[in-house]
Amino acid sequence: MLVDLKRTVAYICPFCSNISSRVLSVFNFSGTDRIQLICPTHNCHEVCVNITQKSDRYKIDVECPLCGERHTYSISRDSFWHKKIITYKCPAAGIDIFFAGGEKDVEKKLCESTELYPEALEELYEEDEDESFNLLYMIIERLHKLKDRRRISCVCGHEDVDFNIINGNIILTCARCKKSKLIETSEETLTRLLNAHAIIIGD
Numbered sequence: 001m002l003v004d005l006k007r008t009v010a011y012i013c014p015f016c017s018n019i020s021s022r023v024l025s026v027f028n029f030s031g032t033d034r035i036q037l038i039c040p041t042h043n044c045h046e047v048c049v050n051i052t053q054k055s056d057r058y059k060i061d062v063e064c065p066l067c068g069e070r071h072t073y074s075i076s077r078d079s080f081w082h083k084k085i086i087t088y089k090c091p092a093a094g095i096d097i098f099f100a101g102g103e104k105d106v107e108k109k110l111c112e113s114t115e116l117y118p119e120a121l122e123e124l125y126e127e128d129e130d131e132s133f134n135l136l137y138m139i140i141e142r143l144h145k146l147k148d149r150r151r152i153s154c155v156c157g158h159e160d161v162d163f164n165i166i167n168g169n170i171i172l173t174c175a176r177c178k179k180s181k182l183i184e185t186s187e188e189t190l191t192r193l194l195n196a197h198a199i200i201i202g203d
């Protein structure tokens with residue numbers, strides 16, 4: 001019997017929120033034990049998902065587009081290639097963030113879930129509304145993530161940026177030319193940062 005060892009996988013970029021899908025074949029794993037699923041958006045190209053093969057299992061690391069954490073899932077190789085549909089949820093939001101299976105099934109599930117995203121994002125960040133500290137913390141965490149990925153830079157071309165907190169807001173200062181940028185602590189800022197490709201100081 002001929003078995004179709006092809007899967008459609010769908011994922012959402014945590015940086016630009018672009019929804020992507022691609023077809024994986026079992027041959028993608030020949031000669032390698034890791035597949036990276038990259039955001040195809042021009043100027044983004046972030047790694048959204050890593051699939052690592054370990055004996056007869058796959059470890060799937062998903063950069064979550066909802067809560068910003070990395071979630072790890074594990075599945076047997078057999079199930080991955082043969083199950084009708086596989087979906088994985090963000091444990092914080094309770095909504096699917098990774099999809100694999102037959103093309104039609106993946107499309108259907110993807111549509112159902114992404115419809116819930118705007119509300120889920122609102123709820124995730126609303127919980128911290130009274131606690132401005134948490135908001136500040138989440139913004140700093142996001143900034144650090146952007147910094148780690150070298151997405152924060154200064155107009156002078158320098159990428160070494162200092163973070164300071166003044167009056168509950170965050171000041172980014174270029175370590176070379178000392179130009180700075182105020183990042184206000186607000187829900188809007190967080191939403192903006194979650195969708196930001198890059199921050200440029202002195203812009």
Ligand SMILES: [Zn+2]
Pocket residue numbers: 013014015016017018039040041044045046
């Ligand atoms: Zn992207």
Ligand SMILES: [Zn+2]
Pocket residue numbers: 064065066067068069071090091092093
């Ligand atoms: Zn999550």
Ligand SMILES: [Zn+2]
Pocket residue numbers: 154155156157158174175176177178179
């Ligand atoms: Zn500078």
